Amino acid sequence: MRILVTGGAGFVGSHLIDRLMVEGHEVICLDNFYTGHKRNILKWLDHPYFELIRHDITEPIRLEVDQIYHLACPASPVHYQYNPVKTVKTSVMGTLNMLGLAKRVKARFLLASTSEIYGDPEVHPQTEDYRGSVNPIGIRSCYDEGKRIAETLSFDYHRQNDVDIRVARIFNTYGPRMLENDGRVVSNFVVQALRGNPLTVYGDGSQTRSFCYVSDLVEGLIRLMNNEHIGPVNLGNPDEYTILELATAVQQLVNPDAEIKFEPLPSDDPRRRRPDITRAKTWLSWEPTVPLQEGLTLTIEDFQARIQSQHPLEAS
Ligand code: NAD
Numbered sequence: 001m002r003i004l005v006t007g008g009a010g011f012v013g014s015h016l017i018d019r020l021m022v023e024g025h026e027v028i029c030l031d032n033f034y035t036g037h038k039r040n041i042l043k044w045l046d047h048p049y050f051e052l053i054r055h056d057i058t059e060p061i062r063l064e065v066d067q068i069y070h071l072a073c074p075a076s077p078v079h080y081q082y083n084p085v086k087t088v089k090t091s092v093m094g095t096l097n098m099l100g101l102a103k104r105v106k107a108r109f110l111l112a113s114t115s116e117i118y119g120d121p122e123v124h125p126q127t128e129d130y131r132g133s134v135n136p137i138g139i140r141s142c143y144d145e146g147k148r149i150a151e152t153l154s155f156d157y158h159r160q161n162d163v164d165i166r167v168a169r170i171f172n173t174y175g176p177r178m179l180e181n182d183g184r185v186v187s188n189f190v191v192q193a194l195r196g197n198p199l200t201v202y203g204d205g206s207q208t209r210s211f212c213y214v215s216d217l218v219e220g221l222i223r224l225m226n227n228e229h230i231g232p233v234n235l236g237n238p239d240e241y242t243i244l245e246l247a248t249a250v251q252q253l254v255n256p257d258a259e260i261k262f263e264p265l266p267s268d269d270p271r272r273r274r275p276d277i278t279r280a281k282t283w284l285s286w287e288p289t290v291p292l293q294e295g296l297t298l299t300i301e302d303f304q305a306r307i308q309s310q311h312p313l314e315a316s
């Protein structure tokens, strides 16, 4: 099959491409390198079944493909808040263009949506039926509301134009190739511990998240794409940790003497988050298999190699 991965040079996209290439597909990676990097897909650049296109999805593009994994969008609060208007354009105009493309070539289209569409949830754990509690005018809105309209566009193209869609609601995912300056909590804590700096816990650290290792997520995305259910489907690890527990886990694995420093909680920071994955289990026979300690160890090894390397940008 010929498969388009938008945002393919990013963290999740590049791991997805590794799987698709190993399975023998033809892969087109489309990326504007805002947060993605060529080094993430370096090993495929000379492969005859691989093609890299530098393109911004807010502009139209014509391609011929069978499936589209639509991942292009900055995912870390630091990056999506850097240019919030651009984040909205990417989710709205970018998703519109990719749905227009899917419609024209009759490709199956998978949207990488997010648990952020639930906002600061009043329902716990979050099921797909929950409609969310999102602030439409806050600093996270460009991302949350952008993804909510991306879901709406996907379902409207499905109802109005018969586009064959899949919608994945992805919960916090971590693993090798996260950017050092990404700003997300796992990469921040690991880099801080490895560098001997204090771990920065925002607020009192009692807010919770559920962390999914990237290989588990990629498996879920591929299953959803190739299954008959359109979704939305939560994909995430249901093991819930407070941020302070995460800091302690990283501390234990890297440096038990590392300090923990408390900093102000950013506004609209969700208090609790944990996926109900009944749907993914029932529809896709999918559930995460990599426990936090194991995933953290693999992530720490990757960051350590990059930090120690003379060429720190040469990621695995
Ligand atoms: P990432 O920032 O590493 O990857 C996003 C990629 O999209 C980058 O390569 C970036 O350069 C590219 N991109 C951004 N804007 C673009 C544009 N206008 N045109 C073309 N390319 C563009 O993030 P990630 O963690 O790999 O996330 C991938 C997808 O999964 C995103 O859609 C994100 O919203 C979603 N998601 C991720 C998580 C997570 O925890 N990682 C959680 C929920 C949802």
Ligand code: UDP
Pocket (backbone or CB within 6 Å): 059, 060, 061, 062, 063, 096, 097, 098, 099, 100, 101, 102, 103, 104
């Ligand atoms: N589009 C694209 N590639 C294609 C087909 C469409 O980028 O192969 C874009 C197109 O330029 C438009 C958007 O997708 O901006 C929506 O396309 P659609 O055909 O649904 O709407 P229309 O072009 O009729 O407004």
Ligand code: UDP
Pocket (backbone or CB within 6 Å): 076, 077, 172, 183, 184, 185, 186, 188, 189, 200, 201, 202, 203, 207, 209, 243, 265, 266, 269, 270
């Ligand atoms: N966080 C933290 N220290 C950091 C980075 C993040 O305590 O150095 C907190 C953040 O306030 C949030 C949680 O960790 O409560 C997850 O943050 P992240 O940006 O990784 O993801 P998101 O908030 O989008 O789920």
